[in-house]
Amino acid sequence: xxxxxxxxxxxxxxxxxxxxxxxxxxxxxxxxxxxxxxxxxxxxxxxxxxxxxxxxxxxxxxxxxxxxxxxxxxxxxxxxxxxxxxxxxxxxxxxxxxxxxxxxxxxxxxxxxxxxxxxxxxxxxxxxxxxxxxxxxxxxxxxxxxxxxxxxxxxxxxxxxxxxxxxxxxxxxxxxxxxxxxxxxxxxxxxxxxxxxxxxxxxxxxxxxxxxxxxxxxxxxxxxxxxxxxxxxxxxxxxxxxxxxxxxxxxxxxxxxxxxxxxxxxxxxxxxxxxxxxxxxxxxxxxxxxxxxxxxxxxxxxxxxxxxxxxxxxxxxxxxxxxxxxxxxxxxxxxxxxxxxxxxxxxxxxxxxxxxxxxxxxxxxxxxxxxxxxxxxxxxxxxxxxxxxxxxxxxxxxxxxxxxxxxxxxxxxxxxxxxxxxxx
Amino acid sequence: xxxxxxxxxxxxxxxxxxxxxxxxxxxxxxxxxxxxxxxxxxxxxxxxxxxxxxxxxxxxxxxxxxxxxxxxxxxxxxxxxxxxxxxxxxxxxxxxxxxxxxxxxxxxxxxxxxxxxxxxxxxxxxxxxxxxxxxxxxxxxxxxxxxxxxxxxxxxxxxxxxxxxxxxxxxxxxxxxxxxxxxxxxxxxxxxxxxxxxxxxxxxxxxxxxxxxxxxxxxxxxxxxxxxxxxxxxxxxxxxxxxxxxxxxxx
Numbered sequence: 001x002x003x004x005x006x007x008x009x010x011x012x013x014x015x016x017x018x019x020x021x022x023x024x025x026x027x028x029x030x031x032x033x034x035x036x037x038x039x040x041x042x043x044x045x046x047x048x049x050x051x052x053x054x055x056x057x058x059x060x061x062x063x064x065x066x067x068x069x070x071x072x073x074x075x076x077x078x079x080x081x082x083x084x085x086x087x088x089x090x091x092x093x094x095x096x097x098x099x100x101x102x103x104x105x106x107x108x109x110x111x112x113x114x115x116x117x118x119x120x121x122x123x124x125x126x127x128x129x130x131x132x133x134x135x136x137x138x139x140x141x142x143x144x145x146x147x148x149x150x151x152x153x154x155x156x157x158x159x160x161x162x163x164x165x166x167x168x169x170x171x172x173x174x175x176x177x178x179x180x181x182x183x184x185x186x187x188x189x190x191x192x193x194x195x196x197x198x199x200x201x202x203x204x205x206x207x208x209x210x211x212x213x214x215x216x217x218x219x220x221x222x223x224x225x226x227x228x229x230x231x232x233x234x235x236x237x238x239x240x241x242x243x244x245x246x247x248x249x250x251x252x253x254x255x256x257x258x259x260x261x262x263x264x265x266x267x268x269x270x271x272x273x274x275x276x277x278x279x280x281x282x283x284x285x286x287x288x289x290x291x292x293x294x295x296x297x298x299x300x301x302x303x304x305x306x307x308x309x310x311x312x313x314x315x316x317x318x319x320x321x322x323x324x325x326x327x328x329x330x331x332x333x334x335x336x337x338x339x340x341x342x343x344x345x346x347x348x349x350x351x352x353x354x355x356x357x358x359x360x361x362x363x364x365x366x367x368x369x370x371x372x373x374x375x376x377x378x379x380x381x382x383x384x385x386x387x388x389x390x391x392x393x394x395x396x397x398x399x400x401x402x403x404x405x406x407x408x409x410x411x412x413x414x415x416x417x418x419x420x421x422x423x424x
Numbered sequence: 425x426x427x428x429x430x431x432x433x434x435x436x437x438x439x440x441x442x443x444x445x446x447x448x449x450x451x452x453x454x455x456x457x458x459x460x461x462x463x464x465x466x467x468x469x470x471x472x473x474x475x476x477x478x479x480x481x482x483x484x485x486x487x488x489x490x491x492x493x494x495x496x497x498x499x500x501x502x503x504x505x506x507x508x509x510x511x512x513x514x515x516x517x518x519x520x521x522x523x524x525x526x527x528x529x530x531x532x533x534x535x536x537x538x539x540x541x542x543x544x545x546x547x548x549x550x551x552x553x554x555x556x557x558x559x560x561x562x563x564x565x566x567x568x569x570x571x572x573x574x575x576x577x578x579x580x581x582x583x584x585x586x587x588x589x590x591x592x593x594x595x596x597x598x599x600x601x602x603x604x605x606x607x608x609x610x611x612x613x614x615x616x617x618x619x620x621x622x623x624x625x626x627x628x629x630x631x632x633x634x635x636x637x638x639x640x641x642x643x644x645x646x647x648x649x650x651x652x653x654x655x656x657x658x659x660x661x662x663x664x665x666x667x668x669x670x671x672x673x674x675x
Binding site: 287319 | 472495498506519523587
């Protein structure tokens with residue numbers, strides 16, 4: 001046993017060295033037209049060796065360490081069965097806490113820096129996206145790798161409408177969402193008879209097609225140059241810029257007789273995103289209790305049984321796909337307005353992967369989990385700016401650790417049961 | 425009510441069902457029996473639309489239904505159970521029954537979001553229907569448990585209840601007594617008879633348990649190696665030489 005552990009540990013340490021040294025320890029430098037290979041400084045080499053030693057030690061005493069981790073409270077999932085009474089109280093406390101957080105979130109931007117509010121807006125956009133994808137992946141069990149396509153449709157709808165027709169944010173918001181939903185419907189129809197891996201591949205393809213289309217249709221979308229000058233949202237016709245851009249509009253600061261401040265616009269966008277995120281969460285939460293939500297789950301659990309009960313597979317899956325796309329359209333419109341400029345670069349596959357990672361990390365089907373994960377995945381890279389080169393590495397490591405310790409996600413889905421009153 | 429004429433089903437070179445004909449009249453329990461691998465479940469799958477038959481005709485209330493998608497056939501009022509219990513294990517017992525009533529509910533998304541009176545009314549009705557059937561199959565006390573945690577016999581009964589809430593005209597049961605003990609089988613026996621007597625449902629049954637089949641069937645069709653072997657009243661089938669041969673082998 002011990003000998004085997006030792007051999008295993010030694011092997012792991014050597015692998016660490018072999019992988020880490022060339023990546024971290026060797027540099028390719030361009031001098032003129034030649035490329036020379038230089039070794040790293042002593043510090044890096046020492047660090048690589050220390051890393052190898054750590055790996056060696058961890059693997060040697062792995063069993064003991066894992067035991068300690070297992071005995072830590074909190075890492076284990078709670079008891080399998082809870083009393084119905086406690087469940088009720090918990091739900092009530094939960095709803096109070098959530099209401100509190102939303103109220104806090106409403107007032108919070110007035111006390112912090114512009115950068116934080118901007119970041120928070122981005123977080124909320126990801127929350128909307130993740131909640132939408134959660135319907136498709138978590139509830140209906142359809143692996144969609146091209147979700148970003150619908151996000152792009154929403155964003156480009158607003159950008160194009162404003163560029164060519166001068167449509168405002170508030171009109172573009174529902175149009176963008178509906179158009180994204182329409183795309184979901186049209187794309188979903190042929191692909192949803194596929195299952196599992198096949199569906200994943202086809203949706204991946206569709207996601208790329210949309211992006212490449214946007215890239216190449218230069219006459220309409222401007223191709224890789226993107227579209228700029230996307231207007232900010234207005235509050236009942238009041239603009240947030242220093243000067244009014246459109247004829248007939250008034251500006252916000254003049255109406256209220258306050259000094260102009262760039263923050264107003266940022267905070268306003270943040271509040272719009274917050275309202276939309278809350279709206280998304282509430283609507284999807286209702287869907288989950290409605291017949292359509294039960295149908296998603298039933299079809300995910302046992303497709304054959306669901307069909308034998310008269311459920312149309314295509315209709316049920318399509319509804320999930322369309323609703324997911326709808327909310328992506330929402331997020332896209334807000335994103336376009338926030339950035340003021342969009343290009344196909346913003347809608348690459350990595351974006352789909354991140355949103356999917358959020359859903360998986362948060363716990364498939366669990367709204368609170370997904371929201372927490374969206375916050376974590378968006379904010380952590382910003383906090384760890386110094387490690388930006390290792391961002392993907394940390395991200396990957398976090399995913400692996402999650403899968404080992406908590407494969408069900410941060411906060412696994414607790415089903416909203418419908419209870420038959422007066423029983424038990 | 426249900427009429428199957430010369431049904432054939434071919435999988436590649438294998439003729440799993442060959443020229444099988446049977447019919448179910450209203451208010452009747454018809455059983456399909458036969459040795460293992462005779463093609464009974466394949467016949468079921470063809471009738472319920474899970475397979476597209478390669479030949480023959482299936483008429484339900486005078487209309488051709490062969491080759492129609494499964495969910496459409498089910499909506500006509502022909503609901504089946506499966507040889508292996510297929511419940512939605514993560515859902516509670518009562519939710520299983522609500523899912524089954526999908527068709528009776530207001531599935532309009534807007535109506536659900538706004539909780540219109542019609543939506544609520546239907547939701548309430550379906551809960552009542554679920555309660556009624558749970559009471560009927562003796563699972564009312566377990567209504568809020570997860571379906572996957574029920575005992576096997578209870579799962580079987582829940583599966584039947586789940587079919588019944590859809591208000592079918594014809595109930596198709598694929599080996600409902602498999603894995604049940606004698607006492608449970610007797611209960612099932614009574615339940616099936618009462619479905620026919622009290623709720624005017626016709627039943628098409630696949631079963632191995634001979635005492636159950638002989639006791640409740642109005643007519644029996646025997647299939648052997650995909651071919652129809654005999655058809656008639658239970659007492660005729662019991663005496664039929666071919667059937668005895670197929671089951672016991674040639675002496």
